[in-house]
Amino acid sequence: MYDVREWRHVFKLDPNKEIDDQLLERVCESGTDAIIVGGSDGVTLDNVLELMVRVRRYPLPCVLEISSLEMVTPGFDLYFIPTVLNTKRAEWITGLHAAAMKEYGELMNPDELVVEGYCIANPECKAAKLTGATEKPDTEDITAYARLAGHLWKLPVFYLEYSGTYGDIKAVKKAGDLLAETRTTYFYGGGIRTAEQAKEIGQHADVVVVGNAVYDSPEEALKTVTAVKNSV
Ligand SMILES: CC(C)=CCC/C(C)=C/CC/C(C)=C/CC/C(C)=C/CC/C(C)=C/CC/C(C)=C/CC/C(C)=C/COP(=O)(O)OP(=O)(O)O
Numbered sequence: 001m002y003d004v005r006e007w008r009h010v011f012k013l014d015p016n017k018e019i020d021d022q023l024l025e026r027v028c029e030s031g032t033d034a035i036i037v038g039g040s041d042g043v044t045l046d047n048v049l050e051l052m053v054r055v056r057r058y059p060l061p062c063v064l065e066i067s068s069l070e071m072v073t074p075g076f077d078l079y080f081i082p083t084v085l086n087t088k089r090a091e092w093i094t095g096l097h098a099a100a101m102k103e104y105g106e107l108m109n110p111d112e113l114v115v116e117g118y119c120i121a122n123p124e125c126k127a128a129k130l131t132g133a134t135e136k137p138d139t140e141d142i143t144a145y146a147r148l149a150g151h152l153w154k155l156p157v158f159y160l161e162y163s164g165t166y167g168d169i170k171a172v173k174k175a176g177d178l179l180a181e182t183r184t185t186y187f188y189g190g191g192i193r194t195a196e197q198a199k200e201i202g203q204h205a206d207v208v209v210v211g212n213a214v215y216d217s218p219e220e221a222l223k224t225v226t227a228v229k230n231s232v
């Protein structure tokens, strides 16, 4: 349950967005494998803690995906640490991470930390703007970053991030074929609105991440769990 290699589906909740108790209960009891708490705008320690406490009432892994030093807090089961593979800005590759080692190095439990090699494929999304990943990678680029993460750096996670838009299925598949030869777990996130889309992505990625659909079309979002779990 706390091993990402066993997951197929996760919901990502944004601390900067409102979710009522009733919907949160349905999300947490949907059969999804984990809740990731994360976002790149308006995330504060207060709204992270508030969401963490609410998710913690349910017996599933609760993960913090760190996008700023301010949001780091104890209390999560796991911490996902992105490193952006397709930016030229060093702070988002190792810079903030080195600063975090100085601040939190003594307090860290390495077993709780999971590094994600992030390839941001939607240059219009907030995470792309924040990190300077503003050149759209083509299929060949995405495959190269997947190879870098899986074969060279041997990272635990490769995350193909299309935040807000549905991905190019050819690129999604190519990365999946490549990562299948490695021990790297392949997360895909971005633009999944329907069970059909979730199923299609689930045929190539190990873990399907559903974010904004929870807020915009919750009924459809909830159906993505069984769609992914029933896909091969
Ligand atoms: C006791 C104690 C305090 C223990 C803690 C120990 C611990 C866990 C230490 C952590 C050390 C560490 C290595 C921290 C990392 C520091 C850091 C800030 C690294 C940079 C990470 C990085 C490259 C982030 C950029 C990528 C990014 C922004 C990802 C977010 C993606 C995302 C969630 C997108 C979707 O949401 P959003 O962008 O908000 O979109 P919408 O609002 O439009 O939906």
Ligand SMILES: O=P(O)(O)OC[C@@H](O)CO
Residues within 6 Å of the ligand: 012, 161, 162, 163, 164, 165, 188, 189, 190, 191, 192, 209, 210, 211, 212, 213
């Ligand atoms: O909000 P969406 O577009 O579903 O994206 C999910 C996730 O990949 C964002 O980090």
Ligand SMILES: [Mg+2]
Residues within 6 Å of the ligand: 014, 016, 039, 040, 041, 042
């Ligand atoms: Mg946000």
